[in-house]
Amino acid sequence: MSHPEPQPGWGQPSPGQGGPRSPRKGNTGKIIGFSCLGAIVLVVVLIIALLAIGGGDDGEPDQPHTSPATQPTAGRTPTSKEPQTDSGPRGDVRITACEVDSATNWPSAELTITNRSSKASNYVVQVEFVDASNTRLSEATAATNNVAPGQQSEVTAQGLDQITSKITCRITDVTRYAS
Structure with missing residues (x-):
């Protein structure tokens, strides 16, 4: 009995007809x-x-900060007639209120930021809260974006430490950069 010829596709493939594939990468x-x-x-x-x-900033030079004694303290609200003593970003920020919330005992500083530069600007303001002996009790940050030239923005720097004594609020740093 003779063995029939295998049909195509059965058995070993001829060279070049697929055969075992190389491992796929x-x-x-x-x-x-x-x-x-x-x-x-x-x-x-x-x-x-x-x-x-x-x-980065908006191209206007920063001037040195004035002493903290020029900053408003608790119980004192500046009026618009008070001259701004700082030029640059520091002079753009004023503390309008400084208090400790009676319910939470958290300190806060209300700030008015006036963009005195020639470009729309973003602001980041650092505030510290100190007691009568000048001991730092807490700190907070406030930020506002895209303040047009001449425009004012009111923001709050909210501390999260509980304080039971009277406080003074001080601006420690102001960063202004073009929007």
């Missing part, structure tokens, strides 16, 4: 490569953002 290299690229892009974006926020 995984996408691991691509995934790692794109992950590294994404991480690098993220780091570059963060550096640019930090430079814009921390180092």
